[in-house]
Amino acid sequence: MSFPQDHIRNFAIIAHIDHGKSTLADRIMEMTSTVSDRESTAQQLDDLAVEKAHGVTVKSKAVRNYYIDDQHDEYQYNLIDTPGHVDFNYEVSRSLSATDGVLLVVDATKGVQAQTVANFRLAKEAGLTIIPIINKIDNQMADIQKTTEQLLELEPTFQTDQILHISAKSGLGVDQVLLAIRDQIPAPAGDIQAPLTALVFDSKFDPYKGVIAQVRIMEGQLSAQTKQVFMASQVASTNKEVGVFTPEPQALQTLRAGDVGYLVTGVKNPDSIKIGDTVTNEIMPAKQPLPGYQEVEPMVYAGLYPKDTDYKEFKTAIEKLALNDAAFHYEPEQSEALGMGFRGGFLGIFHLQIIRERLMTEFGINVLTTMPNSTFKITLKNQNEPVYVENPIQFPDWSKISLVEEPYVHAKITLPNEMLNDIMRLAESRRGILEDLDTLGSMVVATYLMPISEIAYDFFNELKSVSHGFATLSTESADYNYSDLVKLEIAIDYANIDALTIITHRLKAERIAQNMVTKLRDLVPRKLQAMPVQAIVEGRVIARENIPPLRKVAAKGTKVSKKQQQLRRSGQAKVDIELPQAVFDAILDLG
Numbered sequence: 001m002s003f004p005q006d007h008i009r010n011f012a013i014i015a016h017i018d019h020g021k022s023t024l025a026d027r028i029m030e031m032t033s034t035v036s037d038r039e040s041t042a043q044q045l046d047d048l049a050v051e052k053a054h055g056v057t058v059k060s061k062a063v064r065n066y067y068i069d070d071q072h073d074e075y076q077y078n079l080i081d082t083p084g085h086v087d088f089n090y091e092v093s094r095s096l097s098a099t100d101g102v103l104l105v106v107d108a109t110k111g112v113q114a115q116t117v118a119n120f121r122l123a124k125e126a127g128l129t130i131i132p133i134i135n136k137i138d139n140q141m142a143d144i145q146k147t148t149e150q151l152l153e154l155e156p157t158f159q160t161d162q163i164l165h166i167s168a169k170s171g172l173g174v175d176q177v178l179l180a181i182r183d184q185i186p187a188p189a190g191d192i193q194a195p196l197t198a199l200v201f202d203s204k205f206d207p208y209k210g211v212i213a214q215v216r217i218m219e220g221q222l223s224a225q226t227k228q229v230f231m232a233s234q235v236a237s238t239n240k241e242v243g244v245f246t247p248e249p250q251a252l253q254t255l256r257a258g259d260v261g262y263l264v265t266g267v268k269n270p271d272s273i274k275i276g277d278t279v280t281n282e283i284m285p286a287k288q289p290l291p292g293y294q295e296v297e298p299m300v301y302a303g304l305y306p307k308d309t310d311y312k313e314f315k316t317a318i319e320k321l322a323l324n325d326a327a328f329h330y331e332p333e334q335s336e337a338l339g340m341g342f343r344g345g346f347l348g349i350f351h352l353q354i355i356r357e358r359l360m361t362e363f364g365i366n367v368l369t370t371m372p373n374s375t376f377k378i379t380l381k382n383q384n385e386p387v388y389v390e391n392p393i394q395f396p397d398w399s400k401i402s403l404v405e406e407p408y409v410h411a412k413i414t415l416p417n418e419m420l421n422d423i424m425r426l427a428e429s430r431r432g433i434l435e436d437l438d439t440l441g442s443m444v445v446a447t448y449l450m451p452i453s454e455i456a457y458d459f460f461n462e463l464k465s466v467s468h469g470f471a472t473l474s475t476e477s478a479d480y481n482y483s484d485l486v487k488l489e490i491a492i493d494y495a496n497i498d499a500l501t502i503i504t505h506r507l508k509a510e511r512i513a514q515n516m517v518t519k520l521r522d523l524v525p526r527k528l529q530a531m532p533v534q535a536i537v538e539g540r541v542i543a544r545e546n547i548p549p550l551r552k553v554a555a556k557g558t559k560v561s562k563k564q565q566q567l568r569r570s571g572q573a574k575v576d577i578e579l580p581q582a583v584f585d586a587i588l589d590l591g
């Protein structure tokens with residue numbers, strides 16, 4: 001069924017974590033009879049197994065709903081679900097560009113929180129209509145007045161009587177939300193007769209259908225079985241099907257300007273469709289692509305190695321996963337200790353965990369991940385042009401280096417006023433330099449210049465724990481800056497273990513080295529003879545422990561000769577040492 005544009009609304013729900021976004025989405029789907037009561041299970045939109053396990057929404061999705069208003073007029077409501085975790089901010093902005101307005105949901109028992117502020121800013125920057133909603137008014141702890149004041153501090157142009165009061169749980173007041181969407185969010189613009197431009201805002205790989213893209217049609221129309229071109233990647237194909245999620249996929253003849261839907265691209269290679277690309281018609285192409293999304297740059301890199309899977313199968317899984325996740329980058333890598341694998345690029349540690357779990361749940365592949373690091377910019381003594389290194393193993397010998405720089409970010413931390421001192425201490429311990437301090441009612445936005453490597457490890461979790469979940473973080477890349485970094489290598493039984501090499505700040509090297517050797521002593525599987533674990537920086541052993549032998553009395557003749565030691569160090573004689581994931585996990589905590 002085709003809808004006139006003025007009967008279409010495209011919107012998203014944004015909120016701080018746990019403020020009730022998914023519950024409201026469920027209720028809207030129920031009340032627009034998209035999903036019948038029978039089908040309704042808790043949190044319809046979170047269908048990836050990982051999302052269930054973490055209780056957060058990882059991938060965006062658009063669902064078409066049909067709303068019949070008080071005048072018995074029928075509207076098409078396209079609801080785009082957005083993720084909540086800070087690592088996925090890029091997905092929020094991407095989903096927002098497919099909408100014309102947002103529902104800003106605030107929990108009445110918690111009030112405006114950090115992610116409320118951060119998401120509000122993203123929506124405002126995108127020029128979207130914002131409908132403020134206070135949720136959980138059924139809860140005894142609800143403080144509607146205070147929450148209203150905080151919303152007015154956030155946006156003085158909000159009118160008190162326009163702020164909606166609801167219980168997403170019981171459905172109370174949600175009818176007013178449906179009316180406000182009709183009355184306040186603008187209908188999509190876009191000429192149906194113009195050449196096609198459609199924005200790809202998400203995509204995934206289906207083993208039977210190939211690449212399926214989610215698109216917002218900006219201009220023109222896209223029909224089933226027509227020839228289309230992806231303007232950035234220059235891939236042309238005849239699509240197999242177009243349609244919408246209701247939330248089950250439902251095929252349609254045509255998607256028109258203003259519609260949000262899916263496109264079975266007819267493309268088999270997961271690599272060739274990029275999120276942010278513009279789809280146009282091959283016969284009547286658009287002159288210009290839409291302004292694309294920002295290329296998402298990884299913040300951290302780590303090695304990914306299959307534990308008991310064939311490399312080819314692993315490679316296919318990685319390719320499919322990357323298609324579904326524009327922020328995940330990868331390239332082949334080889335390690336002496338771990339064999340063939342990939343160097344993955346991620347937005348942060350949480351993103352890395354998600355990828356690891358998705359490989360397990362969606363592909364049944366168990367992977368081992370090495371210590372994450374950021375990119376290093378190194379100027380060598382005899383060269384002018386710097387080299388960029390993403391893998392600690394390729395970090396040059398210290399004697400050849402004249403300057404090491406690492407990427408910094410502007411880290412914007414939004415937090416309640418009274419926590420400022422604690423957060424400042426935390427940021428300074430991570431080499432943060434305060435750049436800006438901005439007050440927004442009861443909240444403060446502190447901006448720090450910080451090395452990505454300091455944020456990549458566990459900064460977000462620490463921030464959460466120091467602020468009891470009240471602070472949020474968003475980052476924007478800054479330039480490279482000088483850092484006194486050193487390469488810390490680990491040798492077990494005199495053999496360098498490449499996968500354990502890390503780059504760290506000189507002032508932290510000794511503490512980290514001592515922690516590493518202590519953990520390795522306990523975690524590396526024992527052998528018949530005792531084995532030394534050494535941490536080496538710039539040719540010097542700075543920490544050492546012994547892995548005890550399996551039995552108290554060492555077998556005779558297992559002592560390693562000086563010559564043998566030398567051969568092992570230079571990699572000419574291999575030692576067979578098993579590295580369980582526990583080793584890498586333990587070292588991850590060292591930050």
Ligand SMILES: Nc1nc2c(ncn2[C@@H]2O[C@H](COP(=O)(O)OP(=O)(O)OP(=O)(O)O)[C@@H](O)[C@H]2O)c(=O)[nH]1
Nearest residue numbers: 017018019020021022023056057084136167168169
């Ligand atoms: N009392 C009450 N509880 C609610 C209401 N809305 C949501 N909740 C509860 O609040 C919790 C969080 O709700 P969700 O809908 O999962 O929150 P979310 O914002 O989608 O969370 P993320 O997906 O993790 O960002 C759940 O336990 C809900 O049952 C409400 O109106 N009243």
